[in-house]
Amino acid sequence: MCNVDENVIVVKNTYNEIAEFFPPMLCVDNSSVEEVQFMDEFLSLIGNKGSVADLGCGVGKHGRYCASKGCSVTGYDISEKMIELAKQNNDEFPMKFLQVADMRYITSDTIFDAVVAMYSFIHLTVDQAHQTLKNIVNYLKDGAYLVLTVYNGQRNNFVDEALAPTRKIFYKDYTEDEIRDLVESEGFEVKQILLWNDLDEITGSNDDVDFGVIGIICRWNGRKRNNE
Numbered sequence: 001m002c003n004v005d006e007n008v009i010v011v012k013n014t015y016n017e018i019a020e021f022f023p024p025m026l027c028v029d030n031s032s033v034e035e036v037q038f039m040d041e042f043l044s045l046i047g048n049k050g051s052v053a054d055l056g057c058g059v060g061k062h063g064r065y066c067a068s069k070g071c072s073v074t075g076y077d078i079s080e081k082m083i084e085l086a087k088q089n090n091d092e093f094p095m096k097f098l099q100v101a102d103m104r105y106i107t108s109d110t111i112f113d114a115v116v117a118m119y120s121f122i123h124l125t126v127d128q129a130h131q132t133l134k135n136i137v138n139y140l141k142d143g144a145y146l147v148l149t150v151y152n153g154q155r156n157n158f159v160d161e162a163l164a165p166t167r168k169i170f171y172k173d174y175t176e177d178e179i180r181d182l183v184e185s186e187g188f189e190v191k192q193i194l195l196w197n198d199l200d201e202i203t204g205s206n207d208d209v210d211f212g213v214i215g216i217i218c219r220w221n222g223r224k225r226n227n228e
Contacts, residue, residue: 007170008102010158011123012078015058018163019081022059023089031061034196035149038215041192042114042147043069045217050113053139055103055132056120060086060095066116068093074110076101104132106139114145122150123170126182133186142222146188150174152195152212179214188218 039062046052049070054063057075059082067073073095077083083100090098099106103120115136121129136146153173161167174182180190194215 010168011170014161014167014169015079016081017167019085021163023085038194039065042217045145046114051110053112053115055117058082059089062116062118063095064093067095072096076103076106078102104128108139111141112139112144113141116147118149121148129182140220144220146218149213149215150179152214176214179216183218187221189221190218192217
């Protein structure tokens with residue numbers, strides 16, 4: 001386990017150090033077929049248009065994919081280096097706005113049609129995940145969609161970061177029931193859950209651990225917001 005914000009500080013510092021390894025490796029071309037199909041299923045629900053918040057956007061892999069389909073995308077990431085690289089790689093199908101921010105505390109002048117959080121909640125504790133969802137609903141239209149991917153497993157601790165041997169990184173894995181309970185407790189209706197093996201060059205499993213991915217698509221039910 002970790003102190004209240006220790007994991008957030010460690011994740012930020014680690015991603016700042018390893019950011020240089022991500023482009024161009026972290027791109028749609030290196031995604032598994034299942035991951036792309038999952039994103040396409042989500043995009044079909046919002047009509048391949050609308051405003052999207054990408055939480056933990058990294059160098060912009062999923063945000064730019066949404067933009068390529070016609071969405072207006074705002075990307076947030078706690079790592080300054082990741083945002084810097086996202087801006088450098090933002091020429092084709094650009095994301096509209098990129099900001100260094102802790103996903104738990106984002107603010108926005110835009111009320112979004114959807115939220116994408118691909119492989120970002122994996123670095124939050126359960127309490128921090130609840131905190132993030134409680135905040136983001138203040139910036140969602142009624143009926144907006146949330147799409148999440150997390151790892152299917154049992155980790156809830158710091159591990160060595162493969163791309164930086166002197167660094168640690170925090171992972172919180174989920175079971176299908178755990179991720180369902182998380183989103184439903186914050187007012188989201190689960191529309192679809194998919195499981196697949198992660199073959200992405202960066203986020204995928206290594207020789208020692210065979211990770212599975214849980215992808216979940218949810219819809220905001222429009223219950224009373226925290227600021228009302």
